Amino acid sequence: MIFKEITFVGMDLGTFKTSVSCSNGRRDVVLSAVGWPKDHIARGMLGKDVIFGEEILEQRLAVNSVRPFAKGVLKYLSKEAAGMPEADLERHKEAASLLVRHAVSLVNPPADGPVYGVIGVPSRASIANKQAVLAAAAGTFDAVMIAPEPFTVAFGMNCLMETVVIDIGAGTIDICPMCGSFPSEEDQVTIPLGGDAVDERFLALLRKAYPDAKISERKAREIKEKFGFVHNLEEKVVVTLPSLGEPKQYDVTGQLKDACGTLVSPIVDALKDVIAKFDPDFQDRFLANILLSGGGSQIRGLDHLLEESLAPYGPASVTKVYDYVFAGAVGALRLAMATPAEHWTQLQQRSGGSTATARKAA
Ligand SMILES: Nc1ncnc2c1ncn2[C@@H]1O[C@H](COP(=O)(O)OP(=O)(O)OP(=O)(O)O)[C@@H](O)[C@H]1O
Ligand SMILES: [Mg+2]
Missing domain, CATH: 3.30.420.40 (ATPase, nucleotide binding domain)
Known part of the structure; x- marks a missing residue:
């Protein structure tokens, strides 16, 4: 049997942007949107059935575009709560799947070897939401795992103890306390704002x-x-x-x-609830180690305003990640590479080992 080297991919599949980081050293980022030509004239002009990235913005008059994860549709709301007609939901699922495939193609993994991926999802994504993300990834990865977005950031930065990560994305704010192990769902919060x-x-x-x-x-x-x-x-x-x-x-x-x-008081209120579950010693340590990630972390003055707003609960220290675009994807890649081989093998067996063919066919 010829041993094929495994390629690992970390993916931050965001509402606004999708970033990918690969064990072959490549990384890339693309808007989380998919565009289809409006008619055969547009199709002829664009020369493609589907377009991605900035081209969608440039060609916005000639394409119908979908942001598959906007408004929490697939990532953290039930389809009833999202209030989306069935046909639109199917379109969003198709867009999600095309987006994952396109994002992985940007880092160019070898076509003939297995590709294993870790994808970040909102902290409180439901089972149905997680399944939607797994379904989007089927056909692109040979085995895939999902992990809370703030956890991937913390893992990538080696902040696994006594740190609270606040990931301010386009669709959600996810808050996750790190206590040295994989975070439990009840400890985390997803705020439907961003x-x-x-x-x-x-x-x-x-x-x-x-x-x-x-x-x-x-x-x-x-x-x-x-x-x-x-x-x-x-x-x-x-x-x-x-x-x-x-x-x-x-x-x-x-x-x-x-x-x-408008983001400040929801963050402070949720953070208070998250921290209150721990004993007082730990509460102080969490307050002293708050890590802001996601695009919203770049709002000027937000770190200091959060420190001020949290002052009544103890001395708070808020830092921003140095690279908010790739922090999640790089952490997800690190997590993928740190996951024991037997765990991946089990996942691959469960997915039937058929996805490599689908990926190669793309
Ligand atoms: N310099 C900046 N100042 C303020 N907001 C910014 C800045 N840069 C990016 N953003 C905003 O951050 C959001 C995108 O953040 P991010 O890329 O972390 O989201 P995402 O991961 O796609 O979304 P989510 O995690 O909610 O699925 C957008 O609303 C964008 O406008
Ligand atoms: Mg995000």
Whole structure:
């Protein structure tokens, strides 16, 4: 028998972006979206049946696009709670599966060897949500495991003891206390809020304050990513937006601070609940070791504001991960490589060993 070397892949399958890190040393990131040409004219122009990444934004008039994990559809809500018609749900599942396959193709694993993956999911994803992620991964991986998103971040950074990870993504904020072992589900919290909710609020406030200004969801997100803040700011955030066809300047300081600030009290309240379950000695140590990850961690002043808001419960110290784009994927890869071989073999047997063929056929 010829032994084929195993390739490991860590994946952070986010609502907004999907990052992948591979044991062959490659890594990449792509928007968590899939675009299909609207008709045969668009298909001819694009020359492809499906498109991914920035091309979707560039070609948005010619494609129907789906963000498979937006609004928690597959990742943390039941389909009833998501309120999505069956046909749309099927489309989202198909998009999820295409996205996983595309993301793995970006790191180029060898076509003829097994690929084992670890995928990060929200802390309180239900069994049905986990199955949806596993189904999306079937056909791409030969064996796959899922792990809570903040746990993968902590594992990657070797912060396995007395640390609380707060992962502020686009769809959810996931809070996970690390106590030296795989976290139990009851210890963790998923808040159904994140960057998408900030964008929605910011856009609504801007449209109310400046009805003449033309502003898209994308533009609102870009302004937030560039200037988002929650602390007291000396200068003003002034942006240029079209108004009745003419560029005009708008002061968006108040609206931006308000929108970004909506994340603070839900985080503080949930964190208090998470920490309260531990004995007082540990509570202090958790407060002194809070790690912020995810895109929302980049909101300026958020770390200090959280420290201030937590001060009544003890001295808090909040640090940001140095690379929020890849922290989850790199940790998931590390977890994949640290998982004993026999565990992978069992998983592979359970998945029937048939997925390699599907992947090669892609
Ligand atoms: N500099 C920044 N300031 C504020 N927000 C930012 C910044 N950079 C990215 N974001 C926001 O972070 C969010 C994306 O974060 P991240 O990539 O961690 O999400 P995700 O992993 O795709 O989502 P989830 O974990 O909820 O599934 C988006 O809402 C994005 O606009
Ligand atoms: Mg995430």
